[in-house]
Amino acid sequence: MIERLGMLSVFLLALTVAPARAADVTGNWQVTISTSDGTMTGKASLQQTGDTVKGWVGPDENNPIPVTGTLSGKRLTLQTHPQPGRNVAFDKCDLTAGDDKMAGTIDTDKGKIEFVRSSREYNEPLRWPGTGF
Secondary structure (H helix, E strand, O other): OHHHHHHHHHHHHHHHHOOOOOOOOOEEEEEEEEEOOEEEEEEEEEEEEOOEEEEEEEOOOOOOEEEEEEEEOOEEEEEEOOOOOOOOOOOEEEEEEOOOEEEEEEOOOOEEEEEEEEEOOOOOOOOOOOOOO
16 A cells, blocks of 8 residues: 555656646747837748748748747747848747747847747648748
8 A cells, every 4th residue: 555655656746747748839820020110910830840840931821931940848949041132020039839829039139929820730831932941
């Protein structure tokens, strides 16, 4: 009986100190970026494999900007890869990922960014600019 209580105590302790599960960011997202110049909205679609994230962000599916990133626990860092001559709203963003919402900063606190999940499916953009993605 004492052995069973001891094993139960160890099991319950393990549950309380287990690390939080990593977020799953695969899916389609509505994106809002707020800076001192105003607010802009767009879309994103991300695909996660392990801690690696790739996909796109842009005003819509017709104007995608490739992104890559790394997810560590609930912290996601995304880097944009625009084609030459293309302007982007941010170079890098750091987000705290939740189940259906991510929020953080762009380019080391030049503004705020928020992703709200619209589906859990990854969608290729209607067209990829250039090559390499």
